[in-house]
């Protein structure tokens with residue numbers, strides 16, 4: 001080996017020791033998070049009672065206060081922190097089918113640099129009423145973790161139960177459907193289950209009013225991209241981040257705001273996700289119908305937003321037996337538009353109980369966009385090219401913080417369309433990709449990480 005190569009080799013080894021994987025691993029081991037003493041829950045009993053008569057007994061973690069909720073299950077394997085902070089889970093007791101939850105702890109919820117005003121997780125705190133897991137991890141390990149699942153749940157007064165057979169609970173919920181429940185802790189866990197009439201039904205509450213912003217606010221005020229209004233039914237933070245990341249100036253409006261009175265100020269309208277039954281805000285759907293009829297700018301709806309678009313278009317919404325919650329839902333595209341190609345299957349993240357009814361004939365000006373490959377439920381609707389409109393709704397979450405990101409470019413399509421319209425362009429033809437002007441081009445070419 002020549003002297004020249006030997007010197008280079010030594011330099012490489014030295015630099016690897018300073019900054020390579022071994023050095024990083026050593027530093028990580030030395031950080032307090034890796035050497036922390038776990039805060040353990042007091043060993044107190046807990047029970048999950050279902051209105052249908054079954055009870056499951058285990059141990060408590062998190063809050064020691066008992067809570068009611070609608071019991072639902074999620075098949076997601078990762079991102080429990082994102083699911084639990086998703087406002088669409090408001091009022092629900094969330095059963096995780098993944099056997100161990102909590103391994104990577106909980107990160108700080110402070111905004112990421114570049115995204116002031118947007119929490120790191122999906123909202124400002126935990127939204128679900130309780131969590132049910134087979135085995136809670138009492139120790140965590142992740143470079144971003146600042147506390148354990150137990151400590152986090154305690155801080156947000158959300159009780160958890162561990163040591164129950166989540167497979168049995170999930171099989172039951174799949175058969176009989178989403179069921180009202182009570183997560184009982186401590187002395188209450190030893191007492192008989194509540195009477196049928198005592199179960200609290202979150203669908204009787206205006207959950208959207210609780211999840212929405214009380215006042216309008218603006219994000220990325222000095223951005224150069226299109227001006228997009230978000231009707232907030234309980235928006236996930238990563239939806240806002242996905243719009244801001246593409247240069248949009250985003251104005252978030254309360255769920256019952258009269259958008260039609262201010263629509264001239266905007267280049268596009270986004271309808272967010274949210275908790276509860278879409279039919280509970282029929283007035284909003286009728287205002288959106290007026291927007292669709294009188295305004296020709298792009299509109300994009302996700303989950304609850306998609307259901308509201310459907311109601312506005314004249315489709316019906318129904319309650320599914322157990323809904324779809326998880327990060328592995330395959331959907332087939334029936335139309336091409338922007339980044340989406342007809343005939344392709346995309347894997348998506350979902351969290352919903354309601355869906356739009358699939359009908360032989362769609363209302364004039366509308367077509368199905370996606371369909372679920374497992375249960376054939378409607379996964380998206382789109383305005384037809386003849387309608388001259390540029391409107392899409394999807395039941396799934398293209399922006400899902402926990403992935404998959406197969407459909408993330410729908411945000412680029414939407415922001416581009418808004419920008420294009422702003423510059424006086426005409427409507428998009430299904431299947432055509434248009435990039436509107438330099439701002440949108442620049443925004444679209446930025447590296448995108450969800």
Ligand SMILES: NC(=O)CC[C@H](N)C(=O)O
Nearest residue numbers: 273274276303304353354
């Ligand atoms: N994630 C959502 O927006 C859910 C919409 C509605 N609450 C449902 O359960 O179907």
